[in-house]
Amino acid sequence: MFTEPFMQRAFLAALFLAPLCSLLGVFVTARRMAFFSDTVSHAALAGVALGFWLGFGNPTLPLVVVSCLIAVAVYWLKENTELLTDTIMALLLSGSVAFGIILLTALKGKQGEIQRYLFGDVLAIGWPEVWLSAVLFFVVGAGIFIFLNGLSLITLQQELAHVCGIPVRALNYAFVIVLTLAVTLTLRLLGIILVTSLLVIPPAAARSLSRNLRQQIVLSICFGLVAGIGGIALSYQVDMPSGPVIVLTSIILFAASITVSKLSKRALSASA
């Protein structure tokens, strides 16, 4: 399976994106931003449609740009209107999907793209996506550890973080943009519908076995790697789409971690 060029690209992309999403996911889940991630991934459909309409052969660039614009729009509307955040996100999510589907249907020969982006397609991962994933992995990975204290305090309580001199607004926007970039690149692997799972399931599995943030971060990255790499290998073996197999692999890890956590708690209380 490693001799196939498309599989090499898929493995490399998963090697960079799965741990990155799992790391970001620790903060996404604690900050209850899973719906936000769903919103920017669905906005990608509008980006894809616009890209094809504007004549792009590979719509990755317009996809990333439109998703980032929607991400910033969510935060701008949150700060400048009295609308609830969930309302804003539901509005932008459904609007982007509707716009994307209508435009792709209107463009001749592009209807098949809807399915490819909704459910993911490892064949669509080219070398530019692999390089982008590598750059994002190293830059964002380093950035998260440099700003770990600020990001953690913002997650615990924004006002406390502000009093500690942390640039809360700038870090919030940076986190949103980075999250959007990670989501838009990962959706080629998992598809628009399933991409959020890689941000939510590995950190959730890690949390049930962790007693502190460091343990959760390390375990989440490990679970993400196993789900991403293992899921792609398994999908090749059983000839199934990679996205759903990655998700089911991470759910098996989640179920195993919950079971281990429950059993160890029971053993601890029995010995006490």
Next chain:
Amino acid sequence: MHLHPIANPGTPAVEVRDLHVTLGNHAVLRGVNMRVPAGEVVALIGPNGSGKTTLLRSLLGLQKISSGEIRLFGHKDIRTALPKIGYVPQRINLESSFILSVREFLAMRAKATRAWFWESHSEVDVRLAASLIGLGIESLLDRPVAQLSGGQLQRVLIAFSLLRQPELLLLDEPTAGVDTPGEQSFYELIAQIQARHHLSVVLVSHDLSMVYKHASWVYALNGVICCEGPADQVMNAESLKEAYGIHVSTYHHHHGEDHVH
């Protein structure tokens, strides 16, 4: 005997002049004047919706003000004064699903342990040890911050706020969700810390009897400062009625302490 804060010489920790804050169409603060001299414990009391939290948020630069002036240690730019401020927020605002441990939380604030992620627990503990003396939280270091009881959390938040040697401590309803013995020991701890570090303290509280016992100066707020003065002068039925709009009784306990209810 307490001097009026205006009469106290030197640069005050906090100086608020003619502060107006409007939220939506509602004028929450309407010309508030306040002064916290260095080294004093000043309490801010008032009913729900009186603007206590808005005033505290304004002091921290978290609330846009409509007009007026705030100076912290003489600085108009609040960001310049932030390194001198310790802040203890209300418990209810903490993100409960976040698994940050007490050790990690404190290590983030202390300069010596900022790289805690890459260090062993024992190394972090050694570097934090001196800052935790007298706070009784050594046994809590492995516990998640958001899962502590009210009293435990307040001690941890106090430890956190003291790690950078602040000159001003802002406490927002610090004993909300804490039982009565816990409340008493919390205020005793604050009094010890205040005396040891010669801190200025602004205490926002509903708990009138604790304010009476521990604050040297009291501001009663209800959109405007209704009355101010030493605790024993402000905490009388007439002043409190002006602030709270209802009759609040004060009575003398047989153990010799005045209580306000």
